[in-house]
Amino acid sequence: LAILIGLIYMLSRGIITWHIPLSIIVTVFAVTGIMHIANPAFASPVVEILSGGLMLGAVFMATDYVTSPMTHKGQLIYGVAIGLLTVVIRTFGAYPEGMSFAILIANAFTPLINNYCKPKRFGAAEGSKK
Secondary structure, X not given: OHHHHHHHHHHHHOOOOXXXXXXXXXXXXXXXXXXXXXXXXXXXXXXXXXXXXHHHHHHHHOOOOOOOOOOHHHHHHHHHHHHHHHHHHHHHOOXXXXXXXXXXXXXXXXXXXXXXXXXXXXXXXXXXXX
C-alpha cells in the first residue's frame, strides 16, 4: 500500500514518469503468465509481481534519474530489459530475488540505450557546406 501511495505521489508531482514502472510490471506479468500457462508449476503472475522486491524496485530503484535512460522510448526498453532479467534470474538463477541484479545489469546498458534512442537533431542541414 505504501509503495502504491509513493507511486501515485511521484507520478502526480512529475518526479517520475509511468514508462519504467509500468513496463517492468507488464513485462513480468506477461512473461510469467506465459510460463504459468505453459507449466502450472510456475507461480502465477500476480504472485510474481507481489512477491519480493519487484514493486519496490520498479517504483523507487529503477526510476533513478542518474542511471535510467533519458528518452521515453529508452525508458520502455530499459523497463522491459529489467522485467525480463528479473524473471530469468528468479526462475533459473541461484537467487530467489533478482530485481536488484536486473537493475544493475540494465544500468550497465543505459549508455547504449541512450545512444540508440537519441532523438534526431533538428536545425542543421545534412551535408551542408560552409
